[in-house]
Amino acid sequence: MTDIARNLAAIRARIAEACARANRDPASVTLVAVSKTHPAEAVLEALAAGQTVFGENRVQEAQQKFPSLRPAHPTLRLHLIGALQTNKARDAVRVADVIESLDRPKLAAALAASIRKEGRTPELLVQVNTGDEPQKAGIPRAEAGAFLRACREEHGLAISGLMCIPPVGADPRPHFAWLAELAAKHGLRTLSMGMSADYEIAIAEGATLVRVGTAIFGHRDYPPAAA
Numbered sequence: 001m002t003d004i005a006r007n008l009a010a011i012r013a014r015i016a017e018a019c020a021r022a023n024r025d026p027a028s029v030t031l032v033a034v035s036k037t038h039p040a041e042a043v044l045e046a047l048a049a050g051q052t053v054f055g056e057n058r059v060q061e062a063q064q065k066f067p068s069l070r071p072a073h074p075t076l077r078l079h080l081i082g083a084l085q086t087n088k089a090r091d092a093v094r095v096a097d098v099i100e101s102l103d104r105p106k107l108a109a110a111l112a113a114s115i116r117k118e119g120r121t122p123e124l125l126v127q128v129n130t131g132d133e134p135q136k137a138g139i140p141r142a143e144a145g146a147f148l149r150a151c152r153e154e155h156g157l158a159i160s161g162l163m164c165i166p167p168v169g170a171d172p173r174p175h176f177a178w179l180a181e182l183a184a185k186h187g188l189r190t191l192s193m194g195m196s197a198d199y200e201i202a203i204a205e206g207a208t209l210v211r212v213g214t215a216i217f218g219h220r221d222y223p224p225a226a227a
Ligand SMILES: *Cc1c(COP(=O)(O)O)cnc(C)c1O
Pocket: 034, 036, 057, 081, 082, 165, 195, 196, 197, 211, 212, 213, 214, 215
């Protein structure tokens, strides 16, 4: 077994245990393997170990790694999880199965136009800046409800859920709980929350997608630039 296969097995076991503690069906939680900065060989190792869902935070890196893998791996699902520039919307719609970082009206308009042009509709999650951190992507808490309505009513976008990245160093639990409450209020079923350090807490709070990078692929050599 490779390290990646071993890490995946250990994480799947911990996800199952966290689900058992929370009285949840383990099938209700999907592990998104965040492969950003790691080479295609690492993705291939994960695929060989049965992992089919991956996350990347830059459109260009996703384009370099993933389209060529699809023919041999038709069940592969790619999530874009990084801040997305409006001028990358069309490439994002082409390459992704899920875009988790919809966070502002201009991007909603650009994605809606790209979806019409491409005839391809990735699943969309709205990213909420639950810590209202000025440097961080995501719609501010107070604007999230109105933005969700605008996505549906003004842009005609179907939103399937919410995503958040709690502030570094903070207790993530209240952030996860707040996001779960917002999702319930808007009838949204998909909740993307939890990373290597806190995915078990996120599962306890209702996460349906956990985004795990370091615990699967090891440390990243360089910090990825913005998308
Ligand atoms: C990099 C990244 C992750 C994975 O983080 P790890 O701590 O390596 O598990 C999850 N979510 C987002 C949005 C990321 O950019």
